[in-house]
Amino acid sequence: MPFPAENLPALIQRILNEDPLPIPASYDPELTRIINWMLAKDPNERPLMREVMKDPFIVSCVRACKQRLGEFVHSCSRSEEAQQKLQRSTEKARRKQEKLASEMKQLAAVQEQELDAEQLEQIKKAQKAIRKKLADVEVKLFTYEQALTDVEANESKEIIGELDKYLAPVE
Numbered sequence: 001m002p003f004p005a006e007n008l009p010a011l012i013q014r015i016l017n018e019d020p021l022p023i024p025a026s027y028d029p030e031l032t033r034i035i036n037w038m039l040a041k042d043p044n045e046r047p048l049m050r051e052v053m054k055d056p057f058i059v060s061c062v063r064a065c066k067q068r069l070g071e072f073v074h075s076c077s078r079s080e081e082a083q084q085k086l087q088r089s090t091e092k093a094r095r096k097q098e099k100l101a102s103e104m105k106q107l108a109a110v111q112e113q114e115l116d117a118e119q120l121e122q123i124k125k126a127q128k129a130i131r132k133k134l135a136d137v138e139v140k141l142f143t144y145e146q147a148l149t150d151v152e153a154n155e156s157k158e159i160i161g162e163l164d165k166y167l168a169p170v171e
Contacts, residue, residue: 002039030057083151090144093137100134 002020005011020039023032034055040046052058104127111123 002035028057034058083148086144086148086151090141090148093141093144097134097137097141100130100137104130104134 002023003011003014003018004021005014020036023035027035034052034057037045037047038052047055053062107123107127107130111120115123
């Protein structure tokens with residue numbers, strides 16, 4: 001803060017009677033110039049907002065931010081497409097899992113009826129095949145869900161990284 005104070009009256013007194021604390025050297029000199037310009041005690045020396053927005057440094061920063069934001073939005077849309085594809089694949093795998101579980105229940109119900117040895121053997125083979133398919137689907141489902149979690153985590157890291165770029169002082 002340019003005017004540290006314990007309470008509002010003390011803050012007002014510091015603003016009126018003292019110079020602001022110096023801006024740390026880690027900040028861009030142009031940004032320091034603009035901040036000091038905006039903190040001028042004499043209202044006639046302080047810039048209007050339209051003057052600040054027309055300053056070449058601010059204009060270049062806004063342009064750079066717009067460009068980075070555009071690139072970031074573009075990369076997010078690619079990431080969003082991948083995430084949507086994973087979500088569709090996950091839903092498809094869940095439907096397949098439900099269908100196979102239903103088939104297993106049907107076979108179990110048929111198995112309870114009086115059947116000869118050959119019919120029982122066919123049901124057992126069908127159950128074994130369904131269990132194998134079900135295991136494959138569950139592996140796919142786990143893989144898709146893990147990939148979705150990874151995509152979401154990476155997006156969060158990218159967003160935080162981009163915000164850090166904008167908010168970090170120049171060294």
